[in-house]
Amino acid sequence: MVTTTNLQAQEFPGLDKSPMDIALYPGREPGKVVRVIYSRPQLKGRALADLAPAGKVWRTGANENTEITFYQDVNFGGKDISAGTYSLFTIPGERTWTVILNKNLNQWGAYTYDEAADVARIEVPAASDANSLEPFSIAFKEAEDGVHMVMGWDKTRVAVPITM
Incomplete structure (x- = not known):
């Protein structure tokens, strides 16, 4: 007895307009300290102030909110943080970001x-x-006191110090 399967064409979606990305420290080697999973919106001729308005809570990326995982206890911008996963939000400002x-x-x-x-x-x-x-980006940069999580979009840069 022969069984045949009739496969119908499957429709797959195109690329996401704000693709998901991961930033890791210290990279793809053992002993990770921190991982950020986020989506990367593009400016596409729009103003940063319209996409991430000053004074308003922003998801810090696109789509689902950005998540940050610490694999060990750290000091994040002067605050002691326990290992675990957290949502990452920001409030953009002209001179400072929360x-x-x-x-x-x-x-x-x-x-x-x-x-x-x-x-x-x-x-x-x-x-x-x-x-x-053009795309919102997160990267880690080694510093004297540990590492800085740097967020950048358009010409704006924000760095959060992290010490282990």
Whole structure:
């Protein structure tokens, strides 16, 4: 007896307009300290101030909120943080940004953001760079005192110190 299967063509979606990415420290080697999973919106001719308005809680990326996992206890911008996974939100400003770790996970954007679930809020200076970044980006840069989580979009740069 012969069995045949009739496979119908499957429709697959195209690439996401804000693709997901991962930033790791210290990279793809053993002994990870921190991992950030986020989506990377593009400027596409729009103003940063329209996409991440000053004074308003922003999901720090696109789509689902950004998640940051610490694999060990760290000091994040002057606050002691226990190992675990947190949502990462920001409140952009002209001179400083508020960076927020929140214990509520699996949220879409910042629509259900609950300040009562904040684990830490820190203020960091906002700087300007001569080079414009089309996609929102997160990277880690080694520093004397540990590492800085650097967030950049357009000409804005924000760095959060992390020590182990």
